[in-house]
Amino acid sequence: xSTTTTLDPxxxxxxxxxxxxxxxxxxxxxxxxxxxxxRRRLTADPALRDAVQDQRDENACMxxxxxxAQAAQAVERLARIIDQxxxxxxxGACRAVLAEARQHRETTVTxxxxxxxxxxxxxxxxxxxx
Numbered sequence: 755x756s757t758t759t760t761l762d763p764x765x766x767x768x769x770x771x772x773x774x775x776x777x778x779x780x781x782x783x784x785x786x787x788x789x790x791x792x793r794r795r796l797t798a799d800p801a802l803r804d805a806v807q808d809q810r811d812e813n814a815c816m817x818x819x820x821x822x823a824q825a826a827q828a829v830e831r832l833a834r835i836i837d838q839x840x841x842x843x844x845x846g847a848c849r850a851v852l853a854e855a856r857q858h859r860e861t862t863v864t865x866x867x868x869x870x871x872x873x874x875x876x877x878x879x880x881x882x883x884x
Contacts, residue, residue, distance in 0.1 A: 760801065761801070761802070764785050764786070765802060767784065768781055768784075768792065768795075769802070769805045769806050771785065772806045773812075778793050829851060832847040832851050835847040836848060
């Protein structure tokens with residue numbers, strides 16, 4: 755998140771608060787400004803908006819990494835349920851594994867495509883302004 759290096763400490767705290775899901779009012783209160791001021795600053799400062807989005811992306815990646823780290827254990831446990839549990843338990847476990855695998859794949863592909871589109875838009879915008 756390179757944009758946060760140009761932000762002052764209050765802005766960095768605001769970025770973290772907003773990216774963690776706090777409302778404009780709650781994030782503003784945390785750093786000593788009003789929610790209205792937060793909204794104005796986000797509207798006026800693209801770097802601040804980008805920093806919030808970058809932090810959200812980073813947070814999502816950290817959560818995904820934690821989930822991936824636990825996924826093997828979860829799949830092993832579900833496999834034991836499939837092998838040793840009742841048919842009803844096994845069907846439920848299979849559904850859970852398949853649903854999560856599909857959701858993870860869809861989310862990953864969508865995120866990658868969105869990032870590619872944003873990169874393309876940024877490169878076109880920088881060429882247009884040059």
